[in-house]
Amino acid sequence: MAEFQTHEHDVLVIGAGGAGLRAAIEAAAGGVSVGLVCKSLLGKAHTVMAEGGLAAALANVDERDSWKVHFADTMRGGQYLNNPRMAELHAQEAPGCVHELESWGALFDRTRDGRILQRNFGGHAYPRLAHVGDRTGLEMIRTLQDHGIHQGIDVHMECTVVELLKDGSRVVGALAYDRERGRFRIFRAKAIVLATGGIGRAFKITSNSWEYTGDGQSLAYHAGADLMDMEFIQFHPTGMVWPPSVRGILVTEGVRGEGGVLKNSLGERFMFNDIPEPYRKSTSDTPEEGWRYVTGDKNARRPPELLTRDHVARCIRREVREGRGSPHGGVYLDIAWIKERIANAPDHIRKKLPSMYHQFMQLANIDITAEPMEVGPTTHYTMGGVRVNGDTQMSTVPGLFAAGEVAAGLHGANRLGGNSLSDLLVFGKRAGAHAAQYAKAHGSGAIDIHAVDTAAQKALAPLDRTGGESPYQIQQDLQEMMQAKVGIVRQESELQEALVELDKLKARAAKASAPGNREYNPGWHTALDLTCLLTVSEISARAALERKESRGAHTRDDFPDKVAEWGKFNLVFRRGTDGGMVVERTPLVPLRDELKQVIEEHK
Amino acid sequence: MGRVNFQIWRGTATGGFQEYATEITEGMVVLDAVHQIQAESANDLACRWNCKAGKCGSCSAEVNGHPRLMCMTRMDEVLKETPPGRAVTLRPMQAFVPVRDLVADVSWNFEVKKRIKPFRPRQPDAADGTWRMAQSDVDRVQEFRKCIECFLCQNVCHVLRDHRKHDEFIGPRFLVYAAALEMHPLDVEDRTDELRKAHGIGYCNITKCCTKVCPEHITITDNAIIPLKERVVDRHYDPFGSLWRWFHSTDKASGGPSS
Ligand SMILES: Cc1cc2nc3c(=O)[nH]c(=O)nc-3n(C[C@H](O)[C@H](O)[C@H](O)COP(=O)(O)OP(=O)(O)OC[C@H]3O[C@@H](n4cnc5c(N)ncnc54)[C@H](O)[C@@H]3O)c2cc1C
Ligand code: SF4
Ligand code: SF4
Ligand code: FES
Secondary structure, three states: OOOOEEEEEEEEEEOOOHHHHHHHHHHHHOOOOEEEEOOOOOOOOHHHHOOOOEEOOOOOOOOOOOHHHHHHHHHHHOOOOOOHHHHHHHHHHHHHHHHHHHHOOOOOOEOOOOOEOEEOOOOOOOOOEEOOOOOHHHHHHHHHHHHHOOOOOEEEOOEEEEEEEEEOOEEEEEEEEEOOOOOEEEEEEEEEEEOOOOOHHHOOOEOOOOOOOOHHHHHHHHOOOOEEOOOOEEEEEEEEOOOHHHOOOEOOOHHHHOOOEEEOOOOOOHHHHOOOHHHHOOEOOOHHHHHHHHOOOOOOOEOHHHOOHHHHHHHHHHHHHOOOOOOOOOEEEEOHHHHHOOOOHHHHHHHHOHHHHHHHHHHHOOOOOOOOEEEEEEEEEEOOEEOOOOOOOEOOOOOEEEOHHHEOOOOOOOOOOOHHHHHHHHHHHHHHHHHHHHHHHOOOOOOOHHHHHHHHHHHHHHHHOOOOOOHHHHHHHHHHHHHHHOOOEEOHHHHHHHHHHHHHHHHHHHOOOOOOOOOOOHHHHHHHHHHHHHHHHHHHHHHHHHOOOOEOOEEEOOOOOOOHHHHHEEEEEEEOOOOOEEEEEEEOOOOOHHHHHHHHHOO | OEEEEEEEEEOOOOOEEEEEEEEEOOOOEHHHHHHHHHHHOOOOOOOOOOOOOOOOOOOEEEEOOEEEEHHHOEHHHHHHHOOOOOOEEEEOOOOOEEEEOOEEEOHHHHHHHHHOOOOOEOOOOOOOOOOOOOHHHHHHHHHHHOOOOOOHHHHHOHHHHOOOOOOOOOHHHHHHHHHHHHOOOOEOOOOHHHHHOOOOHHHOOOOOHHHHHOOOOOOHHHHHHHHHHHHHHHHHHOHHHHHHHHHOOOHHHOOOOOO
């Protein structure tokens, strides 16, 4: 048997993005010992890339805002598949979490009277996103990191968890390897918080980094937890499309929030042509009114560019398909035009969107203050994930918690921009607190050393094999297949094909080999990540096949309409006792009467 | 642009350069080339990256000897500076111990940060526990808070790179960090004593090499280090001044709006 270095913590947090850091801080405040592991260095998780802002009904810019409006917006955006308890807690607790961040040193942009400034974003009725230019995520992760390092948390950087360890039904630890040396480590813990983010690397065109291989979802699934809403993957309408090497990199919705407009090759603002019924009342019908809205006129209605992401992405896809796209298969996003309306527009744009300016200048030779950008949809966010209790964030496996993008429930069928950063704070905090409580109430469990040994052997297999295929090639083929068959618009035959392809890819992955040794070997890491990607890709494809309607981010060509009956269920996947995938239609978490009324009032 | 030759550092401190070639097309950045080589001919080639958009500061390395973010360095520009017939060279940051290939051991930086006194805010301004701050006060500090912790400035600072004063000098990144805290409109902590003693601010002789490489264009020397040096000097060689400050110790935080 191999030697394992063992670490012992009351609470182990897996993932050091906003959710993981917030959970670790809260758990430490609960008086238990806390370990934090992450695949990259501290401060480099996805959260650092978030641009536009963090949604919280502070009502600093528009006093009509309140948690009720935020709640109603979140539910409408999620097409009512959300866990209403989570949407409620999120809307109520986000403002406090933002202030807490400020008390730890975060510096948001200010209103004239010195309070936190808020900006417009798609699907939010009022300006609601606290922000720092277009680098809000950096501000948030750095604040949490700089606060967190003084809370007595043990941080294990560049360390990847490959298996959760159980004692009976309960989770009691995790097996990981450190990337630098490739040595295995056992983490014993009384409670574990998953905060590992999404699955965006399953697709070819994506705004997500190498880390987003669905590890948390896959670990939870194999540990027996329920995964929910896995058919709902958000394609952000505006990613870069040219040059090819930057395809998929995000262009923040903040561009549209600041007045950017979408145009096709005919110069037409095509978003005016298709405004969905639920939003008709609240959407402007003239460019004039749209401009007044983004410049703060409270009587104006929002421009159609700020409709929800699923809808904008589909409209862009339609323009491109019908031949009205830009030269490189996107459409135009124009912020430069605001020079017709305001003096010193270029300065204003550089001030409000500095990293977008820099990104286009550096990577595409485009000056966004002078010319339009070319944009198209990119895989962005995973609404589905580990099914959790709305109050405690505990999964269906005792002792296993989940928070942030890896968890399901808050966003339902579609997430509103800005609702993720607030999600991380609200539910990271809750998960940390409840994990600490759980750890205090339960002793340590026993580690099954045979399970550890088997998992370690399995992890080493790609290194031991020779002559197999390169894991990079398999990952690339998987991404192309998922993009083509489980992408923005889906249909039965393609989804069936996807499942057949997935079987073949799994067989190839089982024979892949990674040359080299255990020390900082990205080929080996890719081979291990691939097993997680394949698990979550299969669940997403199966879920997409199962849901025979179009709703939110899930669009079926063969079932183009929303079906009321389907609005009553979430799709839940779990591993059956025989190891096969079990799918279940689980009735929605019931909506309390007073919340029903809140939704009615803000329709 | 065609096939381009690269000399890439492989292995640890005792490693060496190895030659690779890959096809470069329009718009590619150095990180794309590295990924392509990884997929084609060196599956185990180690490098760090996350965002591919200059936001996370993971992909720092030395390209043709220049410290840069690989994801924001365009191949067409690199080729312009590479003499004809020569390969593009890639190696890890040299001020740190190499881990493997393009990955350097930057853990020292994370330890240094822990030694700097954390943020400590003044009492809230409003009854609801919140603060008021003017945008102009926030702006000044936001420049420093743009830092993506790429550690390129640490890599070029001669105090660390050549003189290896890692035990006595925190380096430009953490002087920026200290400046962000010291000039934070709400902060009431005092770090001047440590800056002089434990953090070794005196080692900096304002060569400005750090400012030149900062991908976030933070004016590290003029805006962060020099004002900090002034504070330290004031505090330590001006007994009357420090007495005055002692009586007005909350003044430092006078960041609220003028109204
Ligand atoms: C470009 C971009 C812009 C965005 N802009 C916004 C915005 O403006 N507003 C908004 O609300 N949202 C935005 N989002 C979404 C938001 O940033 C993410 O959803 C959010 O940051 C996810 O945070 P998290 O804490 O759940 O996970 P992450 O921040 O991704 O952290 C995941 C952590 O888990 C670790 N991890 C993963 N697997 C393992 C493993 N096997 N073992 C150990 N550790 C592991 C990773 O290393 C990492 O530390 C944006 C996303 C992107 C990509
Ligand atoms: S200016 Fe100071 S900190 Fe910057 S590189 Fe020169 S000596 Fe180092
Ligand atoms: S100050 Fe600039 S160069 Fe130094 S770590 Fe920060 S971003 Fe990098
Ligand atoms: S990969 Fe993030 S800065 Fe280069």
